[in-house]
């Protein structure tokens with residue numbers, strides 16, 4: 001296999017459940033050694049996409065190549081080379097952490113050492129604890145360990161940090177970077193913007209079974225960013241009609257009050273245009289701060305959905 005060829009190539013993938021189109025048309029190329037994020041609102045088809053690429057489901061159309069093989073035709077060929085952590089761990093409640101890892105290790109020809117994995121995931125002290133008695137964060141780390149125990153070339157991690165507290169999330173992120181640095185390609189399914197922005201080298205936003213945006217998080221944020229937003233605090237006693245004048249400037253789209261500040265949106269030159277117009281009236285804002293576009297703004301633009309709402313609604 002050409003070393004520069006994508007380790008995962010999906011072309012026009014399609015999957016329906018009866019009438020329901022879960023994946024309409026997804027094409028992706030994922031390179032060796034990257035963390036590739038798959039981001040999207042609930043029900044967008046993310047899990048179905050990764051299940052298809054892991055050979056856990058049969059597609060209705062399109063092709064999947066993973067490490068040069070077709071997981072649909074030959075799921076066994078990829079099973080040893082791809083580690084999968086799906087949304088719910090289906091472990092028996094009484095199985096102990098080390099026992100689960102040793103059991104999974106026995107399925108693979110060249111497994112990692114369970115003791116080392118427990119150590120790397122900070123679970124050594126919990127090695128003899130039953131799965132049901134581990135905290136949410138510990139269960140999550142164990143499920144990551146299970147995805148890695150087969151020494152995979154690719155790890156597919158679905159909703160990695162859902163339900164974790166902020167410290168456990170950060171620890172999990174560091175761990176994932178560490179795993180990537182050890183040479184494993186990571187496919188990360190998430191609907192957390194901060195997680196995707198922090199971890200993903202590149203990502204695809206999937207909505208209603210289609211890829212609606214793809215690229216490095218910074219490039220996605222920069223692309224199409226011809227609108228600017230800033231907030232300013234005007235001095236006490238500044239005349240109210242000033243704001244009417246500001247809102248009538250050609251560079252300005254909107255002016256709205258946010259707490260003690262005014263938020264102004266407009267074209268690329270909105271900030272100097274407003275500052276200049278105020279200066280002509282002898283008014284200098286006490287404070288000005290620009291509001292940068294984030295991955296969340298990109299997400300809202302391309303899907304029309306607010307990520308935190310899509311999460312609450314399910």
Ligand SMILES: Nc1ncnc2c1ncn2[C@@H]1O[C@H](COP(=O)(O)OP(=O)(O)OP(=O)(O)O)[C@@H](O)[C@H]1O
Nearest residue numbers: 017020021022040041042043044045046047048049
């Ligand atoms: N086994 C199934 N039978 C019928 N419909 C399904 C099945 N699995 C998923 N679906 C539907 O297919 C669509 C895509 O689901 P999928 O789980 O792939 O989305 P997702 O983006 O992973 O969402 P979530 O973030 O909620 O997990 C959803 O509308 C879902 O209800």
